[in-house]
Amino acid sequence: MEEKNDLRDLVKLIFATLLGVAIIILAFYVNYKNIRDYIISKEQQQLLTISKSVSRSLEQYFDYHRENLQIITKNQSFKEQFKKYISSDGLNSQFNSLEDYYIIQEDNIDRIQLLNLDSHIIDQYPKNDLSIHPYILSDIQKVLKMKTSVVSKVYPYNGQFFIRLYEPVFYNSKIKAILCIQVKLDRIYEQFVKPIRTGKGYASVKDQHGILLMHPKKEDIGKNVIKARKEEFPDYDWSELEALVQKQMNGESGVGIYHSIWYHDKNKKRVKKFSAYSPARIGDQFWIVTVSMDYAEMTKFIRTQTYKTVTFVTIVILIFISCMLYIYKIKKDKRILEKEASLLKQVNELNIELEKDIEQRKCLEKELIRNKEKYERLFNSGSDCIFVLNLDNKNLPTEFLEVNKKACKSLGYDKSTFLNMSYLDISKDSSIEKFKHMVESLKKNQSMIFEDTLVTSSGETIPVEINAHLFKLENQLKLILISRDITNRKIQEEALKRSEERFRKIINQVASEISVGQREKDIDIYEASNKQSTFYSDIENKNRIALELEKINIKLEEMFKKEVDENKRKEALMIYQSRLAAMGEMIGNIAHQWRQPISGLGLMFSNIQDAYKYGELTEEYLEELVEKSNRLINRMSQTIDDFRYFFNPKSEEVVFSVKENVEATIDFLEEHLRLNGIMLNIDVIEDGMIYGHANQYSQVIFNIVQNAIDALIKNRLNRRKINIRIFAKGLYQVVEIQDNGKGIDEKIINDVFKPYFTTKSKGKGTGLGLHMSKVIIEKNFHGNINIANQNDGLCVSIIVPRIGVDEDGR
Numbered sequence: 071m072e073e074k075n076d077l078r079d080l081v082k083l084i085f086a087t088l089l090g091v092a093i094i095i096l097a098f099y100v101n102y103k104n105i106r107d108y109i110i111s112k113e114q115q116q117l118l119t120i121s122k123s124v125s126r127s128l129e130q131y132f133d134y135h136r137e138n139l140q141i142i143t144k145n146q147s148f149k150e151q152f153k154k155y156i157s158s159d160g161l162n163s164q165f166n167s168l169e170d171y172y173i174i175q176e177d178n179i180d181r182i183q184l185l186n187l188d189s190h191i192i193d194q195y196p197k198n199d200l201s202i203h204p205y206i207l208s209d210i211q212k213v214l215k216m217k218t219s220v221v222s223k224v225y226p227y228n229g230q231f232f233i234r235l236y237e238p239v240f241y242n243s244k245i246k247a248i249l250c251i252q253v254k255l256d257r258i259y260e261q262f263v264k265p266i267r268t269g270k271g272y273a274s275v276k277d278q279h280g281i282l283l284m285h286p287k288k289e290d291i292g293k294n295v296i297k298a299r300k301e302e303f304p305d306y307d308w309s310e311l312e313a314l315v316q317k318q319m320n321g322e323s324g325v326g327i328y329h330s331i332w333y334h335d336k337n338k339k340r341v342k343k344f345s346a347y348s349p350a351r352i353g354d355q356f357w358i359v360t361v362s363m364d365y366a367e368m369t370k371f372i373r374t375q376t377y378k379t380v381t382f383v384t385i386v387i388l389i390f391i392s393c394m395l396y397i398y399k400i401k402k403d404k405r406i407l408e409k410e411a412s413l414l415k416q417v418n419e420l421n422i423e424l425e426k427d428i429e430q431r432k433c434l435e436k437e438l439i440r441n442k443e444k445y446e447r448l449f450n451s452g453s454d455c456i457f458v459l460n461l462d463n464k465n466l467p468t469e470f471l472e473v474n475k476k477a478c479k480s481l482g483y484d485k486s487t488f489l490n491m492s493y494l495d496i497s498k499d500s501s502i503e504k505f506k507h508m509v510e511s512l513k514k515n516q517s518m519i520f521e522d523t524l525v526t527s528s529g530e531t532i533p534v535e536i537n538a539h540l541f542k543l544e545n546q547l548k549l550i551l552i553s554r555d556i557t558n559r560k561i562q563e564e565a566l567k568r569s570e571e572r573f574r575k576i577i578n579q580v581a582s583e584i585s586v587g588q589r590e591k592d593i594d595i596y597e598a599s600n601k602q603s604t605f606y607s608d609i610e611n612k613n614r615i616a617l618e619l620e621k622i623n624i625k626l627e628e629m630f631k632k633e634v635d636e637n638k639r640k641e642a643l644m645i646y647q648s649r650l651a652a653m654g655e656m657i658g659n660i661a662h663q664w665r666q667p668i669s670g671l672g673l674m675f676s677n678i679q680d681a682y683k684y685g686e687l688t689e690e691y692l693e694e695l696v697e698k699s700n701r702l703i704n705r706m707s708q709t710i711d712d713f714r715y716f717f718n719p720k721s722e723e724v725v726f727s728v729k730e731n732v733e734a735t736i737d738f739l740e741e742h743l744r745l746n747g748i749m750l751n752i753d754v755i756e757d758g759m760i761y762g763h764a765n766q767y768s769q770v771i772f773n774i775v776q777n778a779i780d781a782l783i784k785n786r787l788n789r790r791k792i793n794i795r796i797f798a799k800g801l802y803q804v805v806e807i808q809d810n811g812k813g814i815d816e817k818i819i820n821d822v823f824k825p826y827f828t829t830k831s832k833g834k835g836t837g838l839g840l841h842m843s844k845v846i847i848e849k850n851f852h853g854n855i856n857i858a859n860q861n862d863g864l865c866v867s868i869i870v871p872r873i874g875v876d877e878d879g880r
Contacts (some may be wrong), residue, residue, distance in 0.1 A: 114325035114344055145677070147167055165184055168193055168195045181195070182249075183252070184248075190406070209222045237252060238251045259275075272362065274362075276315075278353065299311065328343065346360070417506045457482075458473070465547075470488055480532065482527035518537075519537050519538075538555045724762075728757060748779060771868075778807060805867070810863040
């Protein structure tokens with residue numbers, strides 16, 4: 071009976087609990103709905119604020135450029151140029167102010183033009199397109215009628231949409247021309263509209279007729295927003311969106327909720343959205359800025375939290391019910407609980423033993439961590455590269471097992487990349503067969519030392535000496551390689567080899583000159599000694615001949631030294647003359663590079679004067695112009711520093727990159743090339759390091775490229791090209807400089823390297839440039855220069871020994 075009463079009370083308690091759960095869930099739903107509506111309302115106001123902010127930014131953008139155009143028309147320099155244009159009946163039609171303004175606003179506008187009243191272009195910048203848009207005549211008539219700034223309608227051209235801003239140019243109180251800028255709508259979109267992202271939502275812009283002007287989906291631009299949606303999804307109800315767009319076209323600002331489809335949704339699922347819209351007044355028209363957001367995305371957080379809370383309460387109640395059932399069960403099964411208590415005691419004893427085991431394991435883990443840290447410090451503290459390799463069943467390397475920090479730093483790979491590579495991937499000299507042979511040797515000797523060449527991540531090579539050891543880890547063969555950089559040793563060996571070769575050449579040359587020049591005199595001495603043999607013994611005659619030969623050798627050494635000193639003096643004089651000629655060319659290039667910043671400084675000074683005259687000179691505007699002026703002055707100062715380094719560099723011989731040397735030299739000629747319409751292309755097939763005076767090599771490149779420029783200016787009116795190829799050929803680094811300047815007459819091509827020989831007119835060439843280039847390459851770099859007519863032009867090849875390669879060119 072008592073058991074039945076307990077069960078009846080338990081059922082009543084469970085029923086009351088479930089009723090409470092239902093009431094709590096209902097209360098949660100009402101609260102959720104109120105909070106959701108409040109959040110949506112606040113978010114709509116936030117979107118409306120964003121929409122109005124973008125609208126103001128668009129209006130300020132056009133106001134800013136309208137004010138700039140007004141400043142240009144009032145600029146003193148522009149007025150003087152326009153006066154010259156009027157007085158010359160349109161012959162003098164170049165306006166520097168247009169170019170200067172375009173350079174300053176290049177990121178904000180696409181084109182600036184000065185038009186006459188017949189819509190013809192007086193001047194523009196850039197000058198690569200003379201097209202005009204189809205409504206320009208009506209726009210010009212509108213400017214003449216209103217006599218003030220006018221914003222055109224948006225028009226398509228070449229798959230893009232543009233808008234124009236017109237400003238009348240007055241002369242003697244009459245409109246004589248119209249200044250306008252052309253802006254691609256994509257620029258405005260990227261700057262003001264695209265950055266507005268609200269989750270899945272985005273911002274877009276329509277005109278007052280509902281035509282999309284700016285939208286993330288480029289295919290819809292230029293279409294009516296309602297018509298585009300109906301054509302793509304004809305089965306959906308678009309009445310909510312139509313009503314909202316109608317309010318927008320009426321010039322209203324506000325918020326709204328509607329159903330639509332996200333353009334980036336692959337499933338094209340119809341969802342609920344809310345948006346805010348605001349008009350932007352652009353001239354005599356207005357655009358509609360709309361910011362949309364996903365309704366479900368916005369309410370996701372509060373919805374999720376509500377579900378979590380309901381779930382938590384439900385779980386608590388279920389736990390409570392479970393507890394009641396558990397109490398009921400306790401009363402029924404006391405004996406079972408006693409047995410469970412006994413079992414629990416046993417479990418506790420087992421837990422104590424388990425805790426002891428865990429404590430011992432923690433101590434072992436700490437010791438293991440200390441040993442690991444000690445190993446890593448030892449492994450990474452060395453100054454040599456260390457590689458640990460896995461070997462497969464064929465004794466070939468698979469991926470790296472471990473590498474130290476020095477290896478990563480030297481070869482330019484991060485550790486994760488290294489561990490996915492094989493040794494054959496970074497070795498230039500190794501092959502599968504060589505590696506197999508090395509492993510077989512290591513199995514016999516356990517260690518060996520050999521030389522190899524490693525390839526860095528940038529393609530550079532490093533000669534190394536490697537100490538290899540074979541060992542076993544977990545019953546598998548592993549290979550450890552300790553690599554040491556021997557670049558300096560290779561350079562010293564190469565330098566010693568070149569010194570020995572030069573010494574042998576000098577000895578052979580002196581011996582040859584003595585044998586040829588003194589043959590006749592040697593015979594005379596021998597004959598004279600024979601004639602005196604009656605008075606002297608054979609030994610005395612031989613001693614006399616040896617004495618005479620020694621005197622001849624001393625005399626020859628004096629003559630040879632004198633000739634060498636004279637040649638050095640002549641060579642130094644020709645180098646000085648060649649350096650003066652190159653300096654003249656360089657000063658001309660500096661003048662070209664300075665012309666543009668000086669013009670910019672002049673314009674800034676004029677702007678300061680005009681701003682002061684019209685009371686527009688603010689502290690911010692002045693600081694902006696001063697900052698721009700300082701940038702131009704720093705650019706001019708950098709040009710002078712580069713010029714000083716070119717003619718007064720460090721005197722010692724160094725190892726330097728051919729690619730970097732050529733690119734630095736071409737920088738001096740960049741403006742000269744641009745002004746003469748010459749396109750120069752540098753094709754780097756394989757860079758290399760060479761040894762010598764970097765400035766002398768730069769002078770050779772400068773002389774040859776300058777000659778190519780002179781030939782192109784003289785022989786070709788257009789399509790002037792210079793191609794420079796940099797590549798390796800065995801032990802040598804080659805630079806080929808080819809132009810399309812008609813080449814050189816085959817009758818005189820063999821004379822171009824002679825001193826004082828020139829094909830240029832009087833006063834334009836010294837005849838020393840190519841001669842000194844040949845002397846520098848052959849004597850100082852131990853290379854050679856070849857010249858040949860090729861492909862309607864001249865090709866000059868500069869061949870110099872490379873540093874860091876073996877006899878196979880590796």
